[in-house]
Amino acid sequence: MxxxxxxxxxxxxxxxxxxxxxxxxxxxxxxxxxxxxxxxVSWSRGHDLAAMDALESFVTAVADGELDDLEEIQTGAGRALELMRRRNAIGWDADTRQETKQ
Structure with a gap:
């Protein structure tokens, strides 16, 4: 572009x-x-872009004041890390596979 x-x-x-x-x-x-x-000039390995999107979503929620309680922040951070690890392993498909498990 x-x-x-x-x-x-x-x-x-x-x-x-x-x-x-x-x-x-x-x-x-x-x-x-x-x-x-x-x-x-730049590159990313594997599914790093998909994984980093989970972190960005979490940080945005904290910055926007959606998570302001320490327990909420810790829970959200744990979920973001788990999603990052799943996405890093298998990409965006991690979201679909997680939804079918529940």
Whole structure:
């Protein structure tokens, strides 16, 4: 996604464009430094993005004042950690598998 379009007459966007590529089944652990003429500047292993979403949701709830009791915060933190670990292991599918268990 290009954040800002080029100014009239400009050949390039004024804001860098970042793309995400997900690779499944790679055998090595080497991250390429270039891809399709562009520089690789960031990457994530496994299901880290799915796992971190659980943490962000918990922190947002605390910041918004939804959890203000110490016991609520501790319980919420435990749930967030558990969800992060499940998502890290199996990705977004962790949510579906947990729902079917209950």
């Amino acid at each position: 290009q954040v800002e379009t080029p100014e009239v007459g400009a050949k390039k966007a004024t804001t860098p464009r970042y793309d995400t590529i997900v690779i499944r089944g790679a055998l090595g652990k080497t991250v390429p430094r270039e891809f399709d003429g562009g520089e690789v």
